[in-house]
Amino acid sequence: MVRYVIRRLMWLVLVLLGLCAITFILSRIVPSDPAACYLGPRPRPEQVEKVRVQLGFDKPLYIQFAYYLRDLSHGDLGESLRTHRPVLQGIWEHLPASLELMIIGIFIALLVGIPLGVISAKKENTAVDHLSRLFSVANVSMPAFWLAMIFQIVFFRWLEILPIMGRIDTVVSLVSPVKDITGFYTLDTLITGNWTALRSALSHLVLPSLSLAAYSTGLIARMTRSTMLEVLREDYITTARAIGVSEGEILFIQALRNALGPTLTTAGLCFAYMLTGTFFVEIIFSWPGLGTYTTNAIFLNDYPVIMGVTILMAMFYVAVNLLVDLLLAVADPRIRLG
Amino acid sequence: MGIQKNRKGRLNRGREYWRGMNLVLKNPLTTFGLGVIILLIATAFLAPYLAPYPDQGRGLSNLKERLVSPNLKHPFGTDNLGRDILSRIIFGARISLKAAIAVVLIVIAIGVPLGLIAGYFGGKIDEIIMRFADMILAFPSLLLAIAIVASMGPNLLNALIAVSIPWWPWYTRLVRSQVVSLKEMQFVESARAIGASNLRIMFRHILPNCLSPIIVQATLDMGYIILFLSSLGFLGLGTQPPAADWGVMVSDGREFFLEQWWISTFSGAAIFVTVFAFNLLGDGAREALDPKIRWRFQRT
DSSP states (O other), rough: OOOHHHHHHHHHHHHHHHHHHHHHHHHHHSSSHHHHHHHEEEEEEEEHHHHHHHHHTSOHHHHOOOOOOOOTTOOOBBBBBBSBBBBBHHHHHHHHHHHHHHHHHHHHHHHHHHHHHHHHHTTSSHHHHHHHHHHHHHHHHHHHHHHHHHIIIIIIIIIIOOOSSSSSSSHHHHHHHOOOOOOOOOHHHHHHTTTTHHHHHHHHHHHHHHHHHHHHHHHHHHHHHHHHHHTTTTTHHHHHHHOOOHHIIIIIIIIIIHHHHHHHHHHHHHHHHHHHHHHHHHHHHHHHHHHHHHHHHHHOHHHHHHHHHHHHHHHHHHHHHHHHHHHHHHHOOOOOOO | OOEOOTSSSSOOHHHHHHHHHHHHHHHHHHHHHHHHHHHHHHHHHHHHHHOSSSHHHTTTGGGGGGOOOSSSSSSOOBBBTOBBBHHHHHHHHHHHHHHHHHHHHHHHHHHHHHHHHHHHHOHHHHHHHHHHHHHHTTSOHHHHHHHHHHHHHHHHHHHHHHHTTTTHHHHHHHHHHHHHHHHHHHHHHHHHHHHHHHHHHIIIHHHHHHHHHHHHHHHHHHHHHHHHOOOOOOHHHHOTTTTHHHHHHHHHHGGTTTTSTTTHHHHHHHHHHHHHHHHHHHHHHHHHHHHHHHHHHHOO
């Protein structure tokens, strides 16, 4: 087990090196001049020259890459060309907003997806099954940004029951400001007992997290259905039925327990995938998270930010995958890691 | 009856596929998906004849009729430059399909030869190619694509490249797994016995036998590629205006959409319906081709 983890971690390092190399090379073959970017609009040529030397852009590419890796190994992702602030700090400030969205999103996906898959498997090939499968395929096929906009039209414009953008109501944030403890508004308001802010934060979370959850809900329901179908055919289920265990217990306890493995793997993948999915949702809801931070950087050609976010996200992605594999091995004695 | 070979030494799977096709079409949802896709392809081909305002579909603005809500003349309304949304969507089908096909071709051009080489030669080369493929698959693909276009500059060509880079390893894997079993077959051995070169064996004898799974996979991937490309377009990283790209149209409509909801809603719906159709077809095909599920399918 320990050896397996070590091997996977070494693999992770290799993967990240590859990723750094790819993004680094790509970002440097662009015609735009990073030194000019750094200085802002209409710099003087001698200024550009000075900054180019100062930031090391005059050196050959492989030396620049070596510098980047050296800084990276110290946890330094460089500084933004536009704001001149450390990239890591920027990511750190924007991360909680995205994570809050993702965590709630994955919970919604699990809470809706698993029961849907179980019922679908139980009622295989009936109208209920067809409908639920149609629902999951639809969820997987929907562009998140489009769904988010439809939600806004329906719930904000027509029904006028939910807010359209941001993490909290402006008035509420002025009257009863959220104390920054964890960066998660729901947690912070809970800890400080700030109920008005909590209510506002929750109502702002509904639409974005639903839009983010759609894709994962579909995938999880699909996965649960197909593994449940297999499990329900096993002998021990027949035995359980024969000795009169109630159908509910068979479905949701006896069978689901054994079908949960692949579902959780899918959920882990979904959670990692949400990091990119949140880009689109955040744009629509003006959600001040990582997605907003990155898309702004993309349009400003702020490549240290783009690279930093890419590397951190890839790390997170690979780490989540590893964690899911390990958890499964711990939970299920049938799985042996080697 | 086993799989037979025809004169050219290829495995004759025609009948097998016909049976598979019948199974696919037994499912009404799959048939529906297939129907939508055929309709879409026809729309793309006939766009200039089907679109009520072909010039506007190509990008010509008509400032006299800006932001008109859906009516008989403009069933889906018009955008901020007065262009008929329906025509734009019809022309968008062309762009989406063309772009998706381009990606599929690039991916096949990279992934298939690598898979052939890896599977055929084995050993070190195999190891290197497959580890590299695994490495690419370890990244979140959409993020990788975004990072690539963001660094290379946003335009359609870069978007196509950016989508292809995280995608080709799937084809390398697919082809390799086929080649590994095919290269042990007798027709390969006899080709080698009469002195055919490695290159000839790989491309003339082995490749034709893995074409079907490649084609099936490519068809199934189309939906995801379209979704992928329109997501890039939405971020402004794909097709550039005035070309009619569905993702770009959704993003253009955002500015007005609380009042003029039709721009984003209809163009997004076009993406949704297309991807939905491809996914329905894909699910059906997968069920029909997977023997474990096929049994279940035939029974009912």
